[in-house]
Amino acid sequence: MALTDMNPPAGMENFVVGLIGMGDMGKMYAERLSAAGWRILACDREDRFDSLREQYAGKNNIEICRNGHYVSRASDYIIYSVEAAIIDRVIAQFGPSTKMGAIVGGQTSCKSPEIRAFEEYLPPDVHIVSCHSLHGPGVDTHNQPLVLIQHRAPDEALRKVETVLSCLRSKFVYLTAQEHDRITADTQAVTHAAFLSMGKAWHANSQFPWELNRYVGGIENVKINTMLRIYGQKWHVYAGLAILNPEAKKQVAQYAESVTALYKLMLKGDLDGLRNRVYHARDKVFGSASDWDGRPLIEPSILSSFSLGKPTDAPPRPNNHLSLLGMVDCWAALDIVPYDHMLCSTPLFRLRLGVTEHLFRNTSLLDETLRTAVEDKMYRSDDLEFTFAARGWAECVSLGHFETWEKRFVSTQEFFQPRFAEAKVVGDQMMRKVLESYKEDEK
Numbered sequence: 024m025a026l027t028d029m030n031p032p033a034g035m036e037n038f039v040v041g042l043i044g045m046g047d048m049g050k051m052y053a054e055r056l057s058a059a060g061w062r063i064l065a066c067d068r069e070d071r072f073d074s075l076r077e078q079y080a081g082k083n084n085i086e087i088c089r090n091g092h093y094v095s096r097a098s099d100y101i102i103y104s105v106e107a108a109i110i111d112r113v114i115a116q117f118g119p120s121t122k123m124g125a126i127v128g129g130q131t132s133c134k135s136p137e138i139r140a141f142e143e144y145l146p147p148d149v150h151i152v153s154c155h156s157l158h159g160p161g162v163d164t165h166n167q168p169l170v171l172i173q174h175r176a177p178d179e180a181l182r183k184v185e186t187v188l189s190c191l192r193s194k195f196v197y198l199t200a201q202e203h204d205r206i207t208a209d210t211q212a213v214t215h216a217a218f219l220s221m222g223k224a225w226h227a228n229s230q231f232p233w234e235l236n237r238y239v240g241g242i243e244n245v246k247i248n249t250m251l252r253i254y255g256q257k258w259h260v261y262a263g264l265a266i267l268n269p270e271a272k273k274q275v276a277q278y279a280e281s282v283t284a285l286y287k288l289m290l291k292g293d294l295d296g297l298r299n300r301v302y303h304a305r306d307k308v309f310g311s312a313s314d315w316d317g318r319p320l321i322e323p324s325i326l327s328s329f330s331l332g333k334p335t336d337a338p339p340r341p342n343n344h345l346s347l348l349g350m351v352d353c354w355a356a357l358d359i360v361p362y363d364h365m366l367c368s369t370p371l372f373r374l375r376l377g378v379t380e381h382l383f384r385n386t387s388l389l390d391e392t393l394r395t396a397v398e399d400k401m402y403r404s405d406d407l408e409f410t411f412a413a414r415g416w417a418e419c420v421s422l423g424h425f426e427t428w429e430k431r432f433v434s435t436q437e438f439f440q441p442r443f444a445e446a447k448v449v450g451d452q453m454m455r456k457v458l459e460s461y462k463e464d465e466k
């Protein structure tokens with residue numbers, strides 16, 4: 024498309040978009056919106072003014088401002104793209120400087136604190152239309168869900184936001200702030216808890232799982248890559264999601280309970296008890312095995328084609344997949360059916376649900392998993408650490424301790440740091456395949 028095709032439409036030629044917070048998401052928006060012809064005013068913390076200005080010196084329609092006051096007073100639509108934990112302070116600081124009649128929104132992953140702060144600090148003549156791109160900053164925005172929340176605004180303001188953001192070519196999903204928080208908790212809280220706990224457990228045992236034969240191949244590839252992708256991000260993104268969303272708190276707590284109960288059944292060697300519990304959860308979340316039709320979220324060939332470890336011709340060693348059994352048990356306990364929210368699913372969520380679905384779709388694989396759980400002692404110490412890790416995250420989230428959360432996350436991030444670059448290459452390929460098959464489904 025020629026750049027001129029993407030210029031602002033008639034009536035919005037002088038419309039200015041303001042971005043407060045020029046981290047990963049803010050920069051991604053600045054670059055995409057400015058490429059579509061929108062004039063951008065942007066800022067980060069004041070001490071980054073000079074370096075940001077230098078970085079964007081050659082970009083004609085991105086102007087870096089000293090702080091959020093300069094952005095707010097001259098922009099027609101302002102997006103706050105800062106850490107969720109400090110959103111109220113940042114809005115309190117710059118909100119009163121908002122241009123009269125402007126539209127304001129935020130990018131944070133949990134909307135209740137953001138909306139509360141907008142209501143408290145924005146002048147009454149300012150419209151509130153919030154947003155949330157349901158993917159990380161490195162993902163192509165095309166076709167990904169983009170939530171729009173018309174909280175306090177006439178339709179005309181929403182139309183303007185749609186016009187500006189249409190250049191992302193994402194799929195708009197219209198929700199209230201409350202619906203957004205419930206749905207994102209349902210799709211993200213439990214799966215994040217599982218993969219964060221996996222990383223912590225491997226770290227506690229000083230294991231790089233791809234160096235161990237028992238973690239090479241099949242489902243293990245997705246588990247390891249997803250775990251590394253999560254630990255490769257900034258800590259505050261996942262802390263904010265879990266700690267600030269009241270629905271998420273409940274789910275992280277239930278996940279720890281589910282994992283503990285399943286682990287105890289494994290220790291007892293109670294195969295019947297374990298099978299009954301897991302089958303019951305499977306039927307609640309996925310329906311009975313005979314309900315399976317349609318394509319899986321992840322083709323089995325994708326599962327085995329990417330590996331960080333040495334490829335082997337041998338079939339993957341059976342694992343008890345406590346982390347995945349725990350997710351389904353938790354969803355069942357809370358009456359959550361994750362498929363109800365596919366419209367709001369992130370690419371990583373589709374991977375995480377896809378790998379779980381792969382295990383539960385295949386009754387013989389599931390039965391082998393349950394037998395392994397009671398008979399094979401090889402994973403006992405990994406699972407002990409995993410159970411501790413899940414309970415540790417749950418305690419930290421229930422107490423709302425951002426500082427402890429950060430320390431827990433960063434120590435494990437440092438442990439895996441040397442492998443992030445390689446994992447990103449493999450993870451990007453895996454993600455591309457999953458996204459391609461998702462697009463094919465929609466044709």
Ligand SMILES: NC(=O)C1=CN([C@@H]2O[C@H](COP(=O)(O)OP(=O)(O)OC[C@H]3O[C@@H](n4cnc5c(N)ncnc54)[C@H](OP(=O)(O)O)[C@@H]3O)[C@@H](O)[C@H]2O)C=CC1
Pocket residue numbers: 043044045046047048049066067068069091104105106107109113130131132133155156157158159160256257259260263
């Ligand atoms: N990363 C992701 O995958 C996604 C993130 N989100 C959400 O988007 C928001 C931004 O995330 P992301 O870009 O990844 O995070 P980043 O940490 O990369 O960016 C946030 C930026 O805002 C800056 N900032 C903090 N306070 C101020 C202030 N007073 N004025 C101006 N700038 C300030 C931060 O500075 P400093 O670092 O010094 O605090 C940082 O540079 C978060 O709420 C996150 O939850 C939403 C979708 C996906």
Ligand SMILES: O=C(O)C(=O)Cc1ccc(O)cc1
Pocket residue numbers: 131132156157158159211253260369370371372
């Ligand atoms: O897909 C995931 O769950 C991610 O990890 C990426 C992510 C993180 C935060 C968001 O608000 C949206 C997407």
